[in-house]
Amino acid sequence: DTAVSQTPKYLVTQMGNDKSIKCEQNLGHDTMYWYKQDSKKFLKIMFSYNNKELIINETVPNRFSPKSPDKAHLNLHINSLELGDSAVYFCASSQEGLGNYGYTFGSGTRLTVV
């Protein structure tokens, strides 16, 4: 079973559309994250949620709205998509105290805005 799963894997959409990416983890971790990897391969934190509560919002435009219905799920909704939103979005989870191998990433969602 996949530990952190994201859907969809690929998403191609037009400017101005609204889209969502879903993420689920079955590891029992209490913290989940969204990261963005741009064309230069830099990974940047967007949001961190701990037990469904937002703890980090790293200056992300408010067109991006994360939602955590429970601690196993963290979805990302994006309104009014722009060309610059094209990137790979990674969901991840971790559990404090697990040490090595605690931080687990999903396989990414490649978003292309045309």
Next chain:
Amino acid sequence: KQEVTQIPAALSVPEGENLVLNCSFTDSAIYNLQWFRQDPGKGLTSLLLIQSSQREQTSGRLNASLDKSSGRSTLYIAASQPGDSATYLCAVGPDYKLSFGAGTTVTVRA
């Protein structure tokens, strides 16, 4: 603001050679430092985590050192294999807000 730099950006070695990957960070007040591996089109796999109080961690052929005072970490991979070909990313914590370097892309030639 934490800035993480990885040198070199790319590395190509023949099989069997040892690999040395470097990571530097600007703010030494880190919680931990992690090394990840990313394969093309895939997510990241955690390799090693060094807590701020530790100086090194080892796992099999991998050894990572941490020198907080100089803001540096080095990942050593002994006796490289073609399967080690990937991008290696360094990240400094805390966990809830990792700052990543741009990675070193490694190619191990058979």
